[in-house]
Amino acid sequence: MAYKHYVLVCGGTGCESSKADDIFNNLKAEVANAGLENDVQVVKTGCFGFCEKGPIVKVLPEDAFYVEVKPEDAEEIVKETLVKGRIVKRLAYADESGKTSAIPEEIGFYQKQMRIVLRNCGLIDPEKIDEYIARDGYAALEKVLFEMTPDEVIEEMKISGLRGRGGAGFPTWMKWNFTKQVESDVKYIVCNADEGDPGAYMDRSTLEGDPHSILEAMAIAGYAVGAQQGFIYIRAEYPLAIKRLEIAMAQAREYGLLGQNILGSNFSFDIEIRLGAGAFVCGEETALLASIEGKRGMPTPKPPFPAVCGLWKKPTVINNVETWANVPVIITKGGKWFASIGTEKSSGTKVFALTGKIKNSGLVEVPMGTTLREIVYDIGGGIKGGKAFKAVQTGGPSGGVITAKMIDTPIDFDNLIAAGSMMGSGGMIVMDEDDCIIDVAKFYQEFCVEESCGKCSPCRIGTRKLYDILTKISEGKGTMQDLDQLKEIGEAMKRAALCGLGQTAPNPVLSSLHYFYDEYLEHIQDKKCRAGKCKKLITYTINDNCRGCTLCARKCPVNCISGEVRQKHTIDATKCIKCGECMKNCKFDAIEKK
Amino acid sequence: MAKLTLEELRKMREAGKKQIDTRQTHGKEIFVVIGMGTCGIAAGAKSVLNAFIAKLDEKGITDAVVKQTGCMGLCHSEPTVEIKMPGMPDTIYGKVDAALVDQLIDEHILGKKLVSGHIIDRPAGDIMK
Ligand SMILES: Cc1cc2nc3c(=O)[nH]c(=O)nc-3n(C[C@H](O)[C@H](O)[C@H](O)COP(=O)(O)O)c2cc1C
Ligand code: FES
Numbered sequence: 001m002a003y004k005h006y007v008l009v010c011g012g013t014g015c016e017s018s019k020a021d022d023i024f025n026n027l028k029a030e031v032a033n034a035g036l037e038n039d040v041q042v043v044k045t046g047c048f049g050f051c052e053k054g055p056i057v058k059v060l061p062e063d064a065f066y067v068e069v070k071p072e073d074a075e076e077i078v079k080e081t082l083v084k085g086r087i088v089k090r091l092a093y094a095d096e097s098g099k100t101s102a103i104p105e106e107i108g109f110y111q112k113q114m115r116i117v118l119r120n121c122g123l124i125d126p127e128k129i130d131e132y133i134a135r136d137g138y139a140a141l142e143k144v145l146f147e148m149t150p151d152e153v154i155e156e157m158k159i160s161g162l163r164g165r166g167g168a169g170f171p172t173w174m175k176w177n178f179t180k181q182v183e184s185d186v187k188y189i190v191c192n193a194d195e196g197d198p199g200a201y202m203d204r205s206t207l208e209g210d211p212h213s214i215l216e217a218m219a220i221a222g223y224a225v226g227a228q229q230g231f232i233y234i235r236a237e238y239p240l241a242i243k244r245l246e247i248a249m250a251q252a253r254e255y256g257l258l259g260q261n262i263l264g265s266n267f268s269f270d271i272e273i274r275l276g277a278g279a280f281v282c283g284e285e286t287a288l289l290a291s292i293e294g295k296r297g298m299p300t301p302k303p304p305f306p307a308v309c310g311l312w313k314k315p316t317v318i319n320n321v322e323t324w325a326n327v328p329v330i331i332t333k334g335g336k337w338f339a340s341i342g343t344e345k346s347s348g349t350k351v352f353a354l355t356g357k358i359k360n361s362g363l364v365e366v367p368m369g370t371t372l373r374e375i376v377y378d379i380g381g382g383i384k385g386g387k388a389f390k391a392v393q394t395g396g397p398s399g400g401v402i403t404a405k406m407i408d409t410p411i412d413f414d415n416l417i418a419a420g421s422m423m424g425s426g427g428m429i430v431m432d433e434d435d436c437i438i439d440v441a442k443f444y445q446e447f448c449v450e451e452s453c454g455k456c457s458p459c460r461i462g463t464r465k466l467y468d469i470l471t472k473i474s475e476g477k478g479t480m481q482d483l484d485q486l487k488e489i490g491e492a493m494k495r496a497a498l499c500g501l502g503q504t505a506p507n508p509v510l511s512s513l514h515y516f517y518d519e520y521l522e523h524i525q526d527k528k529c530r531a532g533k534c535k536k537l538i539t540y541t542i543n544d545n546c547r548g549c550t551l552c553a554r555k556c557p558v559n560c561i562s563g564e565v566r567q568k569h570t571i572d573a574t575k576c577i578k579c580g581e582c583m584k585n586c587k588f589d590a591i592e593k594k
Numbered sequence: 595m596a597k598l599t600l601e602e603l604r605k606m607r608e609a610g611k612k613q614i615d616t617r618q619t620h621g622k623e624i625f626v627v628i629g630m631g632t633c634g635i636a637a638g639a640k641s642v643l644n645a646f647i648a649k650l651d652e653k654g655i656t657d658a659v660v661k662q663t664g665c666m667g668l669c670h671s672e673p674t675v676e677i678k679m680p681g682m683p684d685t686i687y688g689k690v691d692a693a694l695v696d697q698l699i700d701e702h703i704l705g706k707k708l709v710s711g712h713i714i715d716r717p718a719g720d721i722m723k
Contacts, residue, residue, distance in 0.1 A: 002681040002706040011711055045713035046671055046688050058715070060683045113718035122629060122666030122676075123720070133603070134610025135722050142603060201632075208631045209664020240632050256597025263600050329721070363667030365718065379717075 004039040005082055006060040007031075012047025014359070014381060015054035019071055020044070023055055026074035034078055049360050052377045053093065066091040112374050114341065115365045116349050117202075117325040121209030126244050129251040132212040138257055140331035141216050144223050145265045148331075150180060153224040157327075159335030161347035166192055166283075166320030167398065167424050167500070169346070169413035172327075175317055178307035180225040182315040187227035189218045190292070190311065190318040193234035193241070194276055194283035197396030198447060200427035202351040203321035205363055207234070207241035210325065211248035215258065215271060217327035221317050222269040230271040231311070233288050235278045245273060280397075280451035284499050285318045287453070298453045299499035320425070322351055342368030346412035350423065356392075356430035357384045369410040372402055376430060387432040391515070395424025397444040397451075398504035400511025401437070420511040422504070436533035437516040438523055441508045442470040448505040459502025462493040466509055473520065475536040476527040483520060486513060532593050535578040542569050545590035552582035552591065624658035624679040624703060626650075629672065631665030637672035638691065645695040646675075653699060671714055677702055688714040 009024045027042045048056045053067040057077065064087050066077065073091060080086045124131040144153050157173035164170045179187055191214055195203040207214065218230040234242055249271060252258040260268045274292050281287050282297040289311045291297035310316025326348060330338045339347045346368040352375065355361045359381035366375060372392060376382065383389050391401040400421035409415050416423050431440065445467040454460045466489055469482050490506030497503045513520060522528045529537040548566040560576045563569030583591040628643050646660045668674050671688025677698065678684045687698060689712060701707050
């Protein structure tokens with residue numbers, strides 16, 4: 001026997017601490033009072049990601065979404081919604097425009113996410129082409145082959161306003177159009193699945209969850225520009241994505257959706273996979289193409305652009321995985337539909353990999369123009385452990401920080417660039433008060449030092465210089481001239497480096513310097529690291545809480561703690577390596593970090 | 595399978611759509627869909643999948659099919675499992691382990707009750723609908 005209604009009470013830590021337990025118990029009692037035990041089940045759920053408006057209660061199948069519920073509201077929810085089938089308007093979530101979840105056709109609108117790229121991820125079996133087909137898969141390819149001219153395809157892409165999701169945000173239709181206009185017997189389509197920046201895994205998940213969408217999109221582009229061969233460049237570190245792509249390609253060939261005369265038309269197109277060894281610079285398009293050609297993955301100056309002179313000097317369309325995943329939907333639902341989502345200059349959605357000090361880490365896909373506050377607090381559930389929000393790094397090693405001040409800025413390509421960051425591929429690393437901004441900048445700079453291909457000196461020497469100066473500052477040896485040097489070197493790299501790696505490598509430094517100048521000053525003038533991350537700037541001491549239990553002395557890996565049993569111990573600061581083991585183990589709060 | 599003609603592809607799509615709606619693939623009624631992206635697998639999705647197959651078999655439940663899917667994006671709650679069956683709302687459970695598998699089969703599938711504490715809200719509506 002199944003129930004008629006289900007009442008879901010959020011049992012996430014955010015809501016739990018604000019009386020979700022009492023609400024749960026009251027709801028159960030009220031259901032019993034009304035004699036509905038056999039019709040209604042009250043259960044606890046995991047976090048809705050909406051902790052800011054918690055506690056949350058949701059009623060199924062009505063889909064009533066109640067926010068900021070109090071224990072005393074239980075009676076009304078039961079009497080109104082469960083007995084009479086009416087929504088309690090007072091508790092229903094309303095967005096800024098005053099729409100409430102009481103409007104039935106707006107079901108689910110409280111959800112800030114919209115899944116275009118991830119439309120099939122988590123819904124279909126990625127290893128079964130039939131399931132992709134059943135969700136309008138290959139309907140876009142069918143449409144372009146039998147109902148549209150190549151020019152109409154490009155026009156549809158233009159109307160959609162789709163911009164490249166690989167970082168730079170270049171209009172996709174323009175690339176396609178350049179390639180289309182070049183006369184050439186051979187042209188190529190390439191999918192950039194190198195995805196190498198720390199903290200990003202959107203492309204991998206898309207390929208793992210919906211490989212056919214990429215194949216279909218590449219074939220569509222092939223038709224539009226007149227290419228017959230595609231390559232997917234993917235790092236060998238992504239074995240599951242590779243396996244699923246291979247399965248998908250074999251199935252598509254079997255069905256005649258790849259190969260000669262697709263669906264009986266006179267269009268032929270096939271795709272091959274090329275594995276990358278995992279160098280960040282190979283994500284840069286000219287280096288990537290060199291790598292496919294079997295050469296060392298190093299960038300070449302642009303122009304000529306790949307669209308005109310790319311793989312084996314032939315016109316080549318190269319797009320990012322997420323860019324590709326949007327294409328079939330644009331064709332089936334129309335460019336106009338797509339353009340209506342997001343902001344005027346950045347249409348559609350963006351997938352972000354939300355990681356760091358966030359309660360609910362994961363992949364989120366939101367319309368462009370969503371604010372950082374909505375992503376962090378309404379989807380991500382806020383900062384872990386109730387700490388204070390400090391900043392978010394977007395764009396990985398090529399991007400910069402967005403601070404608390406900008407938390408209400410709508411996120412799109414142009415706003416991020418104006419803020420000194422960039423969209424990048426969509427990594428979003430959340431920092432809290434325990435993160436040191438210099439430490440973070442140093443981390444990214446170290447990454448760039450290692451990943452610089454060494455071909456041009458602004459990048460090879462510049463990244464090393466920036467890293468050395470940051471290290472010096474983090475050790476309390478920085479001077480005010482160092483700050484000027486950071487800026488000078490950074491600006492020079494932006495202008496002189498050969499490829500995007502070197503041109504954007506100074507971004508994390510320059511943006512943190514701009515927004516957290518006072519923290520740099522503290523490190524230099526006061527020799528202090530407020531987050532307690534820069535080891536050279538902190539000291540551990542033992543206070544009077546010490547009972548002389550000797551635990552810390554036994555845990556210390558370098559034996560720098562001494563003292564008699566039952567006497568206060570002391571730390572020899574000259575030997576201490578600041579590992580924090582003593583503090584972690586002390587049961588009496590006797591260790592202080594300054 | 596030979597290469598498809600346009601006609602055949604269209605037929606297949608329509609037939610597939612009906613199957614999704616009525617959920618009658620292979621004549622099964624109950625679907626257990628497990629998130630098998632890299633993050634899900636890293637969190638133990640494979641052993642959850644095996645546990646479901648073994649336990650369903652053990653309990654003699656023959657009208658259920660266990661399937662895999664990609665990542666739902668709920669990395670904080672992996673492994674995730676969605677159960678779809680007649681008479682119950684489609685439900686996503688997070689942080690599923692072998693012990694919970696038992697409970698999901700006994701309470702959700704056989705008892706037709708939701709299992710408290712592990713339910714997760716679907717993150718977004720379906721644009722394909
Ligand atoms: C150092 C560096 C690394 C890059 N890594 C990637 C990557 O991993 N994936 C990607 O799609 N684009 C990457 N790009 C951007 C590509 O050069 C190129 O702009 C992109 O593939 C174009 O596709 P889109 O127009 O669809 O964005 C990188 C660029 C630079 C400079
Ligand atoms: S804990 Fe309830 S919404 Fe997050």
